Amino acid sequence: MKNTRVLIAPNAFKHSLNAMDVALAIQEGLQKSRLDCVCECFPVGDGGDGTGDLMIKKHNGSIVSAEVNDPFNRKIISSFGLVNDGETAIIEMANASGLHLVKPEELDPLRATSFGTGELVKLALDKGVRKIVLAIGGSATVDGGTGILRALGIRFLDAAGQELTAPESLTELASIDVSGLDQRILACEVSILCDVDNTLVGDHGSAAVFGPQKGATPDGVKKLDTSLRKFADVALAQTGIDMTLIKHGGAAGGVSAGLYTFFNANLVNGIDFFLDFTGFTEAVAKADVVITGEGSIDEQTLHGKGPFGVAFQAKRKNLPVIGLAGKIPLEQNEKLNQYFDVLLAIGNGPTDITTALKYTEENLIRTAWQVGNLLAN
Structure with a gap:
């Protein structure tokens, strides 16, 4: 037999x-x-923590290490992978902006940002990649991806023209300055692996569903939801894209919605992409x-x-x-x-x-x- x-x-x-x-x-x-x-x-992996590592190993990729900022702007050594002869970068959001980088008593999504993940994206662009695959599970942030966007040159300004950086401060957002955006990202195919279909705001939004897991109190959840709504309102006025309607937009604290709106990122089903890619x-x-x-x-x-x-x-x-x-x-x-x-x-x-x-x-x-x-x- x-x-x-x-x-x-x-x-x-x-x-x-x-x-x-x-x-x-x-x-x-x-x-x-x-x-x-x-x-x-x-x-x-379906986009959750560890998905990127599995894809890199399947493709026998190389690892690029670099110093970036953690969710609270502390310097750490992080990394991303290069596969397909250096054409594709695979970036794990958790490697720079992850929950595992933060002690439980430090959790604070009102202040935590995804800036470090944006630094990895910029470093990948420096390597000349044409495609970026972003696995977004395990993040400590609910910033709508504004940290990543800032790392690529976008500025979030209040009515006085002062730059806003903390997620909680987005309630004061008046305008979004995209003049400094690193244009290389627009020539790059960006795919975000999503394992949830939550939208950006509301009872099933990123703050309400994922905020408590990342340390938000009930009051903090309300503040974050208000910040993300303000972000969506200003973005709609400037881009014509309603971030609140984007399926998967609430994944990883709204990273999907932010990058879809300003980078034209593809929001894909994480497991389907993974199985095809591997x-x-x-x-x-x-x-x-x-x-x-x-x-x-x-x-x-x-x-x-x-x-x-x-x-x-x-x-x-x-x-x-x-x-x-x-x-x-x-x-x-x-x-x-x-x-x-x-x-x-x-x-x-x-x-x-x-x-x-x-x-x-x-x-x-x-x-x-x-x-x-x-x-x-």
């Missing part, structure tokens, strides 16, 4: 394991089982069964998350799909069942979230071992 070809294509398990470590744990479990299998590890279809073509997963799989997964992108491609080839997660729905879900033949929660018993995160690797290995034994029968 021929061996089973298993394609292991999980997303990261947030706050626990990155996507590659998840894939390796599943592979270990399968190899310990009775299943005679050949495994291919193909960790995926040649996932070739891997699926060789597989007999596909295993994917992330921390939680539920109906939200169907809105552009990594496991859905993987399952969608697998189902086009009529392949069985197994989803592993820390958490799955209690009730059967017809929509999920169209794409996942089996959904398994990996937990080994009732426990608190801290303990569950601690034992993610062991739980993945055990569950994959059991899956392998079942497939071997």
Whole structure:
């Protein structure tokens, strides 16, 4: 009997394991089982933290390191990747403007900016790139991308002509001076990988949904939403583009809306772009069964998350799909069942979230071992 070809294509398990470590744990479990299998590890990203690193590695890209500003204008060493013979830069927003760069007690999206990410963009332009891929997950900012825009030469001015830099100060915005914009960015194809479809403002906007995760109090959320509305109003008057209507515009604290409006950036579904960019279809073509997963799989997964992108491609080839997660729905879900033949929660018993995160690797290995034994029968 021929061996089973298993394609292991999980997303990261947030706050626990990155996507590659998840894939390796599943592979270990399968190899310990009775299943005679050949495994291919193909960790995926949908725009979240770590997506850029995966793309750089898939393309055997080179890393460029540089000193830039963190979300609070402190100097740090950051980096980005170059692939396709230096034609394409892959930039992780989290590398310069990420939550992981900030201590929990320092979180303050009223002041944090994406300027450092803009510095990486400028450095990529200095390298002569023609395409920029921006993975925006894991940011500490809710600045509408104004930090990135400032790093590329755009100035945000109050009525007296004074430059505004902090997100909270955008309530005083009167005009946007684009005369100093680095024109090289307009000749560049910019793609922003989005894994959410939130708009810029309102109850489902970037401040309301993502502000609290980044340290905003209820009052802070209101201030940020007001700032972003003001930004949108002034931008509409000057560009004719209504930032509040842009699908995906609220991703990463509004970076998507800002860069779409002033750089003509392409806002793309993160997982679809990733799978195309990394040649996932070739891997699926060789597989007999596909295993994917992330921390939680539920109906939200169907809105552009990594496991859905993987399952969608697998189902086009009529392949069985197994989803592993820390958490799955209690009730059967017809929509999920169209794409996942089996959904398994990996937990080994009732426990608190801290303990569950601690034992993610062991739980993945055990569950994959059991899956392998079942497939071997």
